[in-house]
């Protein structure tokens with residue numbers, strides 16, 4: 554299939570849940586089913602089951618102040634979401650925790666995952682931590698999260714629950730042609746660390762080596778909007794579509810913005 558031929562798929566302004574479910578089901582076929590950026594809708598409806606799951610994860614995250622993680626795969630008729638969440642740390646879900654979780658699912662015969670959901674604990678108000686005397690940073694997708702969608706063997710979609718928002722990010726078929734990570738060559742560390750440092754630095758943000766706090770280079774507070782700028786930068790470069798929604802509401806497209814594709 555020539556992915557860059559003009560698609561015959563009409564652009565829908567809104568994906569109803571059955572449409573979205575069909576899209577997720579298609580992801581088992583891999584990258585060739587991805588939509589182009591311009592085919593991504595303005596909004597996406599989730600169903601009750603999704604909202605219940607996202608709300609549950611939000612609540613347990615608020616209570617524990619720990620990140621949680623759930624795998625998503627295809628059930629017989631439905632999209633299945635792991636209901637026993639893996640528990641991560643306050644600022645990340647270690648790769649080993651996710652690997653364990655996948656192994657457990659493989660033991661019961663589930664091996665093809667189409668994406669995942671994780672959560673970020675966030676306090677209301679600012680992010681000053683009185684115990685450690687540091688500013689902790691919170692962004693719906695960290696640069697490290699978005700790396701998972703652009704790395705070799707990428708995830709095709711990812712959802713993050715944080716504060717009072719649900720956010721979803723999708724690879725698109727355009728991502729395939731923009732996924733070179735060559736620009737990272739001058740940074741140090743793993744590719745994920747390089748990716749993170751590189752994109753934050755472009756917005757004058759530096760993070761501590763353990764990735765737990767962030768500040769403006771030269772001093773200063775990093776706002777949530779600053780992190781949304783980083784999300785937008787990465788989405789623009791790597792052609793990802795990002796959506797935001799309030800609990801129990803539809804997701805609205807954050808990137809690409811309306812003026813790019815109406």
Ligand SMILES: [Zn+2]
Nearest residue numbers: 671673695698
């Ligand atoms: Zn995250």
